[in-house]
Amino acid sequence: MANGIDPSTSMAALFGARVRRLRTAAGLTQAELGRMTHVVSTRITQIERASGARPTLELARTLDAVLGADNLLVELWPYVYREAFPDWSRAFMAYSERAVSIGEYAAHVVPGLLQTEAYARAVLSVGLTLSSDTQLEERVTARMGRQGRLGSTDRPALWVVLDEAVLRRPVGGRAVMREQLERLLEAAAEPHITVQVLPFDQGEHDVMGGSLTILTLPDGSEVVYTEGAHHGQLIEDPAEVRRFSVTYDRLRAAALPPLMSLDMIRSVMEDNPRGAKVPSRSERRRVAQEQLQQSGGRQLRGGGRRVPRRRAGP
Structure with missing residues (x-):
C-alpha cells in the first residue's frame, strides 16, 4: 500500500x-x-x-x-x-465486455462498435460535455479501443438495425460518410455481424425517440440500454427487459432483410437518388422471420407477437 x-x-x-x-x-x-x-x-x-x-x-x-x-x-x-462516468454507464460498459451477443437499434448515428475513427471524431466533437481537444482525442481512443472485441476470440454476435436517417445524414461531411458506409458493408460481410436498415416508409415505431441496445450475457440473461440525445438508462428488471426485447424483435421484422439493407447502403454511398427497391411489408416480414429462425432468434407471428421457445424441464 x-x-x-x-x-x-x-x-x-x-x-x-x-x-x-x-x-x-x-x-x-x-x-x-x-x-x-x-x-x-x-x-x-x-x-x-x-x-x-x-x-x-x-x-x-x-x-x-x-x-x-x-x-x-x-x-x-x-x-x-x-471512472469519470456515472455508475450506470460503467455498468453498461462492463456488461458490454462480457456480452455474448449484442442487438442494437440506432436512430441517429452508426453505433460506436462500427464507427470509423473520422466518423467517431465528428460525432464526439459535438458533445455538450466536451471541454478540450485532449478530451475529444481521449474519447475517440476509448471508442476505437472498445471495437477490438469484435476481432477477439470471444467476440460477440452483433446485430444492428439502422434507421434510414443514419445513412442519409452526412456526419463529418461526404468523404467521412462514404468511408463510414464502406465500413458498414465490410462489417456486414463478417459472419458474426448482421446489419439491417429500417426504411422511412415503415412509419412510426416504439423507439423513435432514441436508440436501444440489448446485451445477452453468458448465463443467458439480458440487460437493456436506452439512449436519447442527452441521457441514457440501464435497465436490468426482467419484465422491462422482456418488453424491450419484444420491441427489438419487431424492429428487426420491420426492417429490410440484410441483403436488401446492404443494397440500400450501397445506393446511398453511390448517391443514387432512386435508392434500392423496397419490398412490401409482408414480404419483409416473411424474409425476416426466416432469417430469425435460421439465426436461432425468436419466431415472430403476425402483429409482431413473440413466440417464446419451449424450455425443457419445470
Whole structure:
C-alpha cells in the first residue's frame, strides 16, 4: 500500500500505485519525474495519491515511456478514464465486455462498435460535455479501443438495425460518410455481424425517440440500454427487459432483410437518388422471420407477437 492509498479502492489508485512503484524502482523523485514528463511535481503527487484530475491519455503514454512500463500504464488508462462516468454507464460498459451477443437499434448515428475513427471524431466533437481537444482525442481512443472485441476470440454476435436517417445524414461531411458506409458493408460481410436498415416508409415505431441496445450475457440473461440525445438508462428488471426485447424483435421484422439493407447502403454511398427497391411489408416480414429462425432468434407471428421457445424441464 503506497502512502496509505489502497490500490484496490479504484482504478485511479491502482494506476497511482503502479506509477509510484515504477518511479521508486527507477530511483526518481516526484520532481525529477515531473521534469521528465513536462508536468509539475504536484501533478505526479496527485496521480500517485489518486487525488485531483485523472491523468490524460497523453500523460499516461509519456509516463509509460519514461518509466519503461512496457505499455502497462497505457493499458490501465481506459479503466481510469471510465471512472469519470456515472455508475450506470460503467455498468453498461462492463456488461458490454462480457456480452455474448449484442442487438442494437440506432436512430441517429452508426453505433460506436462500427464507427470509423473520422466518423467517431465528428460525432464526439459535438458533445455538450466536451471541454478540450485532449478530451475529444481521449474519447475517440476509448471508442476505437472498445471495437477490438469484435476481432477477439470471444467476440460477440452483433446485430444492428439502422434507421434510414443514419445513412442519409452526412456526419463529418461526404468523404467521412462514404468511408463510414464502406465500413458498414465490410462489417456486414463478417459472419458474426448482421446489419439491417429500417426504411422511412415503415412509419412510426416504439423507439423513435432514441436508440436501444440489448446485451445477452453468458448465463443467458439480458440487460437493456436506452439512449436519447442527452441521457441514457440501464435497465436490468426482467419484465422491462422482456418488453424491450419484444420491441427489438419487431424492429428487426420491420426492417429490410440484410441483403436488401446492404443494397440500400450501397445506393446511398453511390448517391443514387432512386435508392434500392423496397419490398412490401409482408414480404419483409416473411424474409425476416426466416432469417430469425435460421439465426436461432425468436419466431415472430403476425402483429409482431413473440413466440417464446419451449424450455425443457419445470
